[in-house]
Amino acid sequence: MRGETVLGLFVVAAAVMSLVVAPPRASAADWSFTLYGDAADGWGPTSDNITNPGPRLVVFLGDVVNLTLIGNDSALHNWFIDYDNDTIDDPEEPDSDDFQGVGDTVTFTFVPDRAGTWTYRCRIHPTTMTGLLVVRGTPTDGGPSGFRIDLIQAILLATIAFVLLFAAGYHLRAVRAHRRSK
Numbered sequence: 590m591r592g593e594t595v596l597g598l599f600v601v602a603a604a605v606m607s608l609v610v611a612p613p614r615a616s617a618a619d620w621s622f623t624l625y626g627d628a629a630d631g632w633g634p635t636s637d638n639i640t641n642p643g644p645r646l647v648v649f650l651g652d653v654v655n656l657t658l659i660g661n662d663s664a665l666h667n668w669f670i671d672y673d674n675d676t677i678d679d680p681e682e683p684d685s686d687d688f689q690g691v692g693d694t695v696t697f698t699f700v701p702d703r704a705g706t707w708t709y710r711c712r713i714h715p716t717t718m719t720g721l722l723v724v725r726g727t728p729t730d731g732g733p734s735g736f737r738i739d740l741i742q743a744i745l746l747a748t749i750a751f752v753l754l755f756a757a758g759y760h761l762r763a764v765r766a767h768r769r770s771k
Contacts, residue, residue, distance in 0.1 A: 620648050623657040626688075628664040628714045636661050643709075643720030650704045650726050658685055660693040667712045668697060670722055674708055676715035684712065 632643025669684035711718035
């Protein structure tokens with residue numbers, strides 16, 4: 590009976606841990622975003638939902654990012670990451686080809702090379718067409734706080750294991766005490 594109880598608690602612990610821990614990413618992922626551009630209104634995921642700032646795009650360092658950029662007005666546009674926030678498309682900043690006209694489409698693929706929160710812009714309309722690109726470090730890199738994600742998971746799992754083992758020990762002591770009192 591005692592062995593079955595302990596085995597049952599370990600099965601429950603394993604099930605809980607499998608729900609809590611996400612496996613680490615082994616490689617970069619592909620992300621695809623569609624953005625409609627409008628000189629007066631900004632960027633949007635659809636032609637009916639354009640705002641300034643545009644949608645927040647979140648990816649990991651080293652991921653492949655595929656953008657489909659579509660004109661929503663007759664103006665000339667492009668898309669670039671403004672790493673230094675100077676509203677100018679500098680040579681080291683990833684930028685798309687130009688596109689112009691309602692429905693004109695450009696596909697732009699890039700791999701973020703630095704983690705952080707960056708403003709994306711249109712080179713021609715740098716103040717009315719903006720948004721945020723959040724590039725997170727890889728899941729095993731230290732984040733902004735310096736903690737590693739796998740360390741946090743290990744602490745969580747150790748805490749769960751400790752609580753379950755404590756509960757199993759307490760249960761066994763209670764069963765033995767009850768049997769002695771009979």
